[in-house]
Amino acid sequence: MGSQILPSWNDGAARAAIMDFVGRVTKEGGPDYVRPAERIATFDNDGTLWCEQPLQVQFFFARERLDAMVEKDPSLKDRPPFKAFVDRDMEAIKAQGKKALMTVAAAVHAGTTEDEFYVIAEEWLARGKHPTLGRLFTQLTYRPQVELLDYLRANGFRTFIVSGGGIDLIRAFAETAYGIPREQVVGSSNKTRFELVDGRASLVKLAELGSFDDREVKPANINLHIGRRPILAFGNSDGDLAMMRYALGNRGPSLALLLHHDDADREFAYDREFVLSPLAEALDKAADYGITVVSMKRDWKAVFTSDP
């Protein structure tokens, strides 16, 4: 008989660690009780809540927007870091790294107001398809994680996304996909300028990164946006390590979880060779740091929310 709790998680050490932790922090009068105000859980998005292979979803969105920009300004074709994207040169894109991807993403957002951007993002998300899996990107969220988010909220947690991806694109689907409202999404962001557009007070996105929410910036942004140390943090790359260690530095109980993509049959198998977002130190030091490794292959009964 299957359990009602976390049904897409196999019985095993990871599921047990989660359930033990939630049981302890919610047990009133117990030594590890945490009052609801302090039950903060933070999740990375790309590769933790949805598929990030062959490249982060952000990339496919940016590339389409870039094509439209190039029509207006062909000189972009020869300018780094845009050239590699226009040329679809995956090796060059990977060699340029994640920050170059964010720079391109920032540039393609520029000039729209925040309201206009949501319209563009929602339109694209409604049709943006994974290049090999043939499903909408929004259908490639992970079912065990959606269950976990629900389970945490049912136990008084507030769940946040803390992602290196562009904050507005995530906000455009996080409520529907994950039950996470916009104000509980933290991510990389453009600077904006307040101005009157046709007499209406608006924010215009600038082609300048405000924050690249990766590595040590994640805890800093958690402090800025949330103002509390998470007691549970879930990631899948070295870009999430600082966030996981920040959670583990909590004076009270804490749990850090690391998703290992080791399931080439059902999803993709990758870790240290993924140039844009490698997993190496966090995997090697998981035991030292007290991080619980989640194996997609062993710990998950199902992978995608859209699986039968």
Added chain:
Amino acid sequence: MGSQILPSWNDGAARAAIMDFVGRVTKEGGPDYVRPAERIATFDNDGTLWCEQPLQVQFFFARERLDAMVEKDPSLKDRPPFKAFVDRDMEAIKAQGKKALMTVAAAVHAGTTEDEFYVIAEEWLARGKHPTLGRLFTQLTYRPQVELLDYLRANGFRTFIVSGGGIDLIRAFAETAYGIPREQVVGSSNKTRFELVDGRASLVKLAELGSFDDREVKPANINLHIGRRPILAFGNSDGDLAMMRYALGNRGPSLALLLHHDDADREFAYDREFVLSPLAEALDKAADYGITVVSMKRDWKAVFTSDP
């Protein structure tokens, strides 16, 4: 017989405007219905939710911290913008303006971790007293506003503070005083640096302003932290005008409220002459912009939460 709703508000145009607005946006099937996810209300703090005279509370906190710094580094006594604060030279402090106050505040926060800061802030807030009213600062929150926050939340709103004051000091008391959790507080902030302090992952506050959350920066920070246009915004100075106009730019219904401190008997009477945070344009243009002016003298039956 007094009303159960907003009992500290006098019957009048302001109370009627609030109740009419809340009634319309919550009426399912009505033309102005707003779904709960979009019911965002933003409040300034100093002078809107609590007393800001003779100077913002932040000032008294910073001055005490600065005295302790001067003991360690006497050279601060002769360096602007610190000198005016050390000398208690109120005219010079006012002439230096609000940003200088924030710079001093940022400097006195520097070097503590975010955890240590909360301990310092809570200790001070438990004893920090208003210089002339003789009550704790935390007893000088406005009762009608606490009722309004409760009323909005009872109607499905999420209530946020968007303040020029230091974000961490507000977070240290907003939950208790206003029922607003830390993650719903936006304010001015220091930059921080992630580091291991005694082997524990921590954020150390730097003596550098990350964001001075005033005027046009308020809408930008609302977009960054919340990701939605507020449908209700409440302020008391020109520093809140951009935020109010941003709310009024909503495509659906919106309400902007401006508290006018015109009650010298029960609180203080001031507007355009308050150097650090003047009220002039917002008052002069309230009718043009569609801002509802709230008169403390006429619209509020009671002022402070600690009044009998």
